[in-house]
Amino acid sequence: MNAETARQLKFRQIPRLLAGFYCLALLTEPIAGQPPFLGFYFMEFKDYYKTLGLERDASQDDIKRTYRKLARKYHPDVSAEADAEERFKEVSEAYEVLKDPEKRAAYDQLGNDWRQGQEFRPPPGWDQGFEFHDGSHAGGGPEAFSDFFESLFGGAGFGQSFGGSRQRQFHAEGNDTRARIMIDIEDAYQGAKRQITLKHSELGDDGRPRVRERTLNVTIPKGVTEGQQIRLAGQGEPGVGQGKAGDLYLEIHFHPHRSYHLEGKNLYVDLPLAPWEAALGATVRVPTPTGGVDVKIPANSKRGGKLRLKGRGLPAREPGDLYVVLQVVQPPANTEAEKDAYEKFASSFNFDPRKNTGHSA
Amino acid sequence: MTNPLSGTLLDENVDISLGDLCRACRINIEQIQLLVEEGVIEPRGHAPSEWRFQRVSIRQVRRVVRLEQDLGVNLAGAALAIELLDEIDRLKARLRRFEDL
Numbered sequence: 001m002n003a004e005t006a007r008q009l010k011f012r013q014i015p016r017l018l019a020g021f022y023c024l025a026l027l028t029e030p031i032a033g034q035p036p037f038l039g040f041y042f043m044e045f046k047d048y049y050k051t052l053g054l055e056r057d058a059s060q061d062d063i064k065r066t067y068r069k070l071a072r073k074y075h076p077d078v079s080a081e082a083d084a085e086e087r088f089k090e091v092s093e094a095y096e097v098l099k100d101p102e103k104r105a106a107y108d109q110l111g112n113d114w115r116q117g118q119e120f121r122p123p124p125g126w127d128q129g130f131e132f133h134d135g136s137h138a139g140g141g142p143e144a145f146s147d148f149f150e151s152l153f154g155g156a157g158f159g160q161s162f163g164g165s166r167q168r169q170f171h172a173e174g175n176d177t178r179a180r181i182m183i184d185i186e187d188a189y190q191g192a193k194r195q196i197t198l199k200h201s202e203l204g205d206d207g208r209p210r211v212r213e214r215t216l217n218v219t220i221p222k223g224v225t226e227g228q229q230i231r232l233a234g235q236g237e238p239g240v241g242q243g244k245a246g247d248l249y250l251e252i253h254f255h256p257h258r259s260y261h262l263e264g265k266n267l268y269v270d271l272p273l274a275p276w277e278a279a280l281g282a283t284v285r286v287p288t289p290t291g292g293v294d295v296k297i298p299a300n301s302k303r304g305g306k307l308r309l310k311g312r313g314l315p316a317r318e319p320g321d322l323y324v325v326l327q328v329v330q331p332p333a334n335t336e337a338e339k340d341a342y343e344k345f346a347s348s349f350n351f352d353p354r355k356n357t358g359h360s361a
Numbered sequence: 362m363t364n365p366l367s368g369t370l371l372d373e374n375v376d377i378s379l380g381d382l383c384r385a386c387r388i389n390i391e392q393i394q395l396l397v398e399e400g401v402i403e404p405r406g407h408a409p410s411e412w413r414f415q416r417v418s419i420r421q422v423r424r425v426v427r428l429e430q431d432l433g434v435n436l437a438g439a440a441l442a443i444e445l446l447d448e449i450d451r452l453k454a455r456l457r458r459f460e461d462l
Contacts, residue, residue, distance in 0.1 A: 068432065068433060071431050072432055075427075075428070077424050077427055077428060077443075077446070078428075078442070088431075092431070176385070193365050216366055217365035218365060218366050218367075218368065219365045219366065219367040221367075221370045223370075224370060227417075227420075228370065228417070229370075229416070229417070229419075229420060230368035230369065230370055231368050231369045231416075232366050232368040233368075233369070235366070250368065256457070261454070261458060
């Protein structure tokens with residue numbers, strides 16, 4: 001690579017890296033494997049075949065089939081695995097190169113001697129004679145890909161707007177970003193102010209990408225429900241040139257709570273009752289996110305029965321309801337007096353709990 | 362400490378136009394029309410120029426578009442997938458509660 005190409009490549013990367021300002025999930029571990037920088041771009045070699053679990057002589061059909069399988073497994077919209085997003089990026093990047101015979105051939109001629117994670121820089125003129133046509137990335141957009149990918153293919157197809165002339169100013173709107181935020185059910189009842197920490201990568205003054213944390217103070221409005229989004233205008237990726245910044249979408253999720261849960265705007269409170277409270281009826285104090293309320297339990301209530309308190313769910317123009325879900329908890333018989341009470345209990349009833357199970361006595 | 366940011370809560374009371382939805386999801390009007398025909402999103406209003414979408418449509422559309430692009434499924438398949446995924450989330454949440462009892 002001659003000096004001019006190197007300069008152009010480097011220059012091309014700067015706006016790309018700026019555009020690579022992406023949010024990671026909230027409060028997760030920092031990005032692993034940031035490449036070390038020693039004057040020029042040193043980075044880790046990526047073994048794309050290994051990423052897909054394929055041999056180097058795999059057919060294009062094998063590559064497609066394997067990618068599809070892994071994509072279904074790790075797609076962040078589908079997968080419940082903790083590192084799904086990271087794995088999906090790796091798999092998409094590998095597929096981006098290997099699905100395209102031009103890129104694959106260029107990648108293959110780097111040789112067999114490279115190992116996953118080895119320090120890498122592109123050999124001079126490595127891409128001579130290769131012409132790349134594919135301008136579109138699969139999955140996640142170009143900002144999702146590694147420096148290794150960028151150093152090899154960053155200029156291909158989509159690079160023209162950034163490279164070429166330094167005189168022409170480039171403007172682009174920043175991408176929207178999203179992050180999950182966990183709140184307590186009480187926060188949805190009362191509204192809350194939350195300090196949240198977001199991690200993203202950006203280009204530092206010295207030209208190295210680094211992980212930055214930024215802290216935002218956010219108002220959580222009253223009445224938010226599970227999965228709802230809060231849009232923070234202009235808090236997404238910064239734009240390039242005079243392009244305006246994208247928006248940040250915070251997706252609301254609730255911490256699990258021991259005794260209540262939400263379904264949409266309706267709140268369900270589990271209420272344990274003693275057998276005599278359920279049988280005879282009682283007035284019981286029920287904990288709710290806004291404090292205790294006294295609820296009258298009718299006589300002969302059954303386990304699983306629900307009592308509705310209208311309008312005591314999440315606040316809204318049409319507020320949700322509160323459902324008290326009854327549970328009956330049976331006390332153990334330890335002392336003589338307790339055993340005696342159960343004996344009396346048994347002799348007072350003509351009760352067969354297995355009447356409907358087909359094996360009654 | 363800076364003043365807290367107050368975002369817009371994207372609930373059922375906030376709605377957006379066809380143009381807003383296209384911009385937010387970076388797809389064109391024809392694609393949105395297909396999503397409406399498939400029943401993935403349900404706008405109020407008759408003609409596309411009168412359409413108003415719930416803000417939550419943005420999330421639905423983005424998920425469908427990602428699944429289409431990344432997994433190679435067609436629109437109907439992606440629509441089915443997000444319905445099933447939502448159902449799985451609901452069932453898992455219920456299961457967790459029963460396991461806790």
